[in-house]
Amino acid sequence: MRRRIPEWFVLLMPAFIVIAAVVLIPLIFSLYSSFTPYKLTRPSTLWTWIGERNYERILTDWKFWAAFGRTILFLTIALNLELIFGLGIALMVNKVTWGQRTLRTVLMFPMMFSPILVGFQFKFIFNDNVGLVNNVLQSLGSDAALPWLVDGKLAMFSILFAEIWMSTSVFAILILAGLFAMPRDPLEAAKVDGCTPWQSFRHITLPFLMPFIYIAMTIRSLDVARAYDIVQIMTGGGPARRTELLWTLMSRTGYVDAKMGLANAMGYVSILLSIAFTIYFFRKLSAARAELGMGA
Amino acid sequence: MTEVTLSNVIKRYGEHQAVHGIDLEIRDGEFVVLVGPSGCGKSTTLRMIAGLEDISGGEVSIGGRVVNDLPPRERNISMVFQNYALYPHMCVRENLGFSLHIAKRPESEITSAVNEAAAILGLEELMDRKPAALSGGQRQRVAMGRAIVRHPDVFLFDEPLSNLDAKLRTQMRVEIKKLHQKVGNTIIYVTHDQVEAMTLADRIVLMRDGHIVQVGTPLELFNAPVNTFVATFIGSPPMNLLDGVVTENRTVRLIDGQELPIPSSPRESVQPGQKVKYGFRADNLSPVGHGVSDEGETADIALRIDLSEPLGTETLLFATLASTEIQCKMLNPRPVTSGETMTCRLALEKAHIFDAQTTQVIRSN
């Protein structure tokens, strides 16, 4: 018997190679450098091993913890609102009897926007001087120009708004696809059995939609960090670090302060965060699938 | 020339063995049907012949040539799949001609071969349609057309009719049989439906759990089942089987104490005290004067009828005998009321005795 390399492995080989070359190796390098005081300006520092001192440093730094906490809070709020809005929009569009295709097309609109473009767009719209929002407010008679991107709380709101604007459509579209795929009989049976609309939504529609919701969540979790683009262009983490997220802090530490070792340590924290999100939703997805008996 | 021979063919999926050493010789031009309950390894066997599954052990040869390691394209076979597997992006004409195009035959030859196949199957009107625009029966026909276009040595069918409704199934069954008579190739046909097996086959191969149970013509399997499994699988309604014990005076005492005489052929082969199953078909038990004739050995049984199903030329009667539900047939039927007691006559020569332990039939030799 000759032992061949299995075909599936050959087929996956190019994917493994390119990912190893571009992602895995740099990540190993960055893991190493996170244990050094590496500074771009002094290359020799790459060879000084300082153990877990970078991690110690970030873990005792309140600025890091503030950014970390804000990132978690930001993601929690954003993902939840995106889900709720997405669900609401999908239900509304599903009820429409006329022009549904057009509405669905419009829904896809934000998906094509580059995050950087979304950031810029809302930087423009929320601009305190020439922005659409303030222009409208002023024309309606309010005289104070609201400092949308300058005040800490308002800036956070603006960023959240941009993020939600960009990502809700993924949820809306996938949930809508779920609603389209939904069999009618159970709903009609429930109606005949005397369920109120809320009850049939709660006990029939929602469980059926769960896998679709988790797909959306999983897809979304693959890309949580693109909020970086938005924040970077809208506020750059300011004012006075009030909108600093993990990613902007890391980029500042690495590129502005040139402390690569330290930045890589933060990078690892952010990677673990992303991976945790992704694995969590993958788990939920397979659990939901198993429950509905949709394949292994 | 195109015999298909399987010797000790085995299929393992990891730990699980799906086919346990099958030996089978299929003659040139023969129509062989592999039949058995779902999961018994019919498709696996067929797919090993086609080259779609690796063969874990044994040897498959087609036309005298061992093909174990040949890919499907070098076996000169064609196959009709249960879900037809028509190429959805090609129209009927392209579907039919695909194999010839792959073989790089000249265009004129392809055209005439495709037209010939289309004529045989009555597909001329549909040549430019895509499979999505065809009905189930039409798809079925295209799938068969695709199979005959290249004049293969062997046709393989894997449950080709099971996605059709009952009426169309009967109709296509006839067409497949006609097709076989027209082209005369060796056909290996897989189905779980014993009616298809009975009506189509020159020879039936009945399988269970990866083993061959019995091979023979439809009538051989019907009239001389080797065990209770064959007896209940082949024929509709299935053979009635009653538990009993052989007595000193060569009768079978049923569990309610009633005794039935043992037919002559196994009479000398049974031992008193042996636990057996007494089997007979519904056709061989009927109310006196309504079917079973008086010729040959017979036995009369009084039956209380639970239910009757008039079918027109005959009525199927359901009764309980020795706590077992049995069926019998009434020819030239008259109306029957439930609860009525009738004397029924059993044609003893058509009855079978099976050993209760081994389920094998007991016959004199």
Next chain:
Amino acid sequence: MDRNQAHRNRRRMLKGLHFVGLFLVMSIICIPGLWIILNSFRPTVEIMAKPPVWNPSFTLDHYRAMFGGAGQGGVPVFSYLWNSIVISVTSTGIAVLIGMSGGYAFARYKFSGKSGYFVGLMLFRAVPGVALSLPLFIVFAKVGIIDTHFGLILVYVAMNVPFTIWLTDGFFRQIPKELHEAAEIDGCTRWQAFWKVEFPVARSGVASAAIFAFLTSWNEFALASQLTRSVGSKTMPVGLLDFTAEFTINWGGMCALAVLMILPALILTFIVQKHLIAGLTFGGVKG
């Protein structure tokens, strides 16, 4: 009769609410984009006017400046556009080939630890661009492919492969494997069976996977902003920043570039939107 009336009123009210809600949602989705388009055609003085001017005038100045090359501000839009096109198209092509091969492996072969490999691949997609850009910046600088088309193409291929695998896996799984088998019996080699049967059948799905990959490359910022430096390799999302100076922003010019960026994405997405949705859901649900 009263109860009927009550139900009727209720239904009418719900209908009104439904309409208002939809209208609001659609407005919020559309207005920002329309605002950008509108402003790309307004003269700068009008954009900056205080109090705001509501009935817009029309000018092509921003587009003229943009395509006029160096003009004022001197943003080399053509170079950026060219870089974006080269990098996005090439990386999409390669990523689709590699991803399709991987997706096919997941859809058609059985092997132990399959779902582990799958999730593992996806996790590489989840690595934040910023976090990856730090070490990539150093490694690419060492290898000497920083600030080149090649470097960015390589990155985008790696970035797009996992999700392309997800999508194509879903599409290939929808194709019954009997189709491949029928092709093999009809005389195809496995390679022929794939290209003559499975690929054409999955074509629209592969196209939508390609669009996703293209959009990701076309829109990516975090990595591009660190791995490109010069006019020779900067892409449009990075170029957008050229319009911002320390304290002033050329809003009109930026809007014009934004329109240029969104247009190809818009067109491509509309072409395949149906398959896009099918691909996403099938890839995920029929796991």
